[in-house]
Amino acid sequence: MRIWPIYKKELRLYFTSPVAWVILTIFLAIAGLFFYAIFGNFTRVSMQMAMNPQGGRDINVTDAVLRPLFANLSVILLLVMPLVTMRLFAEERRSGTIELLLTYPVRDGAVLIGKYLAALTLYATMIAATLAYPAIIVGIARASVEWGPLLTGYIGLLLMGGMFLAVGLFASSLTENQIVAAIVTFGVLLIFWIIGWTAEFATGTLGAVLTHLSILEHNDTFAKGVLDTKDIIYYLNFTALALFLALRSLESRRWNG
């Protein structure tokens, strides 16, 4: 399996074109804004509580800052991730380079995994940069952070992002139009994001299934510090299914017609 050269090439293309830099910049600008607002609010509320000792409940960084931050990051990712993956196959199809790529001695699976890992690397870079926020909380604001929930929060983010990328890769393999790929990815993810809302009107098993399918149902537990196999398996399953569909979509040109 020659995954490595494909991975290197994709990563190089991300970072030699403006794509990676623009995505990183915009993502971090929006994420920074959210962090600023959330953390600003947290300091204001904790200040008020300090002045009013008999009232108010306990307030901590994990519940008041990190959980809302992770939730907001998820929403930003919903919008940004389709743009990370839309190019990967659509551009190769549009420019015709896929004709050369798929006649080199590499398996379709290696091409797919190479591209997926490159996108995952870019994504990991994006969320690694947000580690600056807990660093600011600890280093500058002198507040304490619970490391366990922080770690599980990032594990959750990585799993969810990995699933977003797999869906995006599948959408990109279907079309030679990057915009179509992005819209399809966004549409699929958004539908699975909110599919749980319909569960209120369904009863019994159907309701439970719809609830389980919803991304919303699975992304908050990590930020609370809980590693639930149900959630981990949900993301991994979804990722595997999307990658499998992408592989079939790539192979479909070899089906006799």
Added chain:
Amino acid sequence: MIEVQNLTKLYGSYTAIRDVSFSVAPGEIVGFLGPNGAGKSTTMRILSCFMPASAGTARVAGYDVFRESMEVRRRIGYLPESVPLYGDMRVAPYLDFVAEVKGVPRSARKRQVAEVMDRCLIADVQNRLIRNLSKGYRQRVGLAQAIVSDPHVLILDEPTIGLDPRQIAEIRSLIKSLAGEHTVILSTHILPEVSMVCSGVVIINRGAIVAQGPIDRLVEQFFPTSRVEVEIVGPRAAVLEGVRAIPGVVRVDDSARDSDGPARFVVESARDRDVRGEIFQLAAQQKWNLLELRQVGMTLEEVFIRIVAGEESQAATGSTEAEA
């Protein structure tokens, strides 16, 4: 090295190629010739393992392109017609990527990339973005990626299209230099190119092979006579009659006549007979002025036009069978 048998490809209900069979011997350069839309690119895409055939088999270097695709892909270099390259990459890293994907070992890669850049005359642009290169350079980078792993078989789809005459000459000599150690199949619709570069030719029209073989044999086959173009000032009927009487003359074609003025016609004779001397003697005896006497070389171009045009007129009358 390349064996194609009864290859058929359908796009939906449209038949792109039908029952195509040909073979290419090791070390040979074969021109794949045909008008636009004849099925050249389709055949090459099947040979390069990009897509499967609907029926029939193709073997490259002894391996089936469908069932042993990986083995075939390790042994070919392919240049598609549109020369698809990664515009956002620079030339040298791009070629290094291709070499790595094609399995050139790390130790040999740097040397092989440098060598192929020298060979394709692109060493001077190795640090430029491919997107900013001229068409001629892009074409040569495309050729470089095809030969960088030193494959046994090269499949080149219109390698000289869109180049200026000097670049065409360079690419041709490059391709010619590949003969012997590599087996090359190249498609084109520029006929002189085939006669200049290739030893054999396969002519395809409307999805079917209409002729194949070494070029000179094809020319002989389609033009069994040698031709002389003559222009004589004299009484037309008498001139024609006199020429027809020369032994060995098979046919006199005076269809290109003007109503008055000198008689112009083409004399066809048996291939090994030169009738020019006798035509001169005849004119001298009769005191006709001989203005022109010229042997016409029969070229591949005329073979091609005859075959393709013949196909078309046959198709018009309902028959599509043509066999060389």
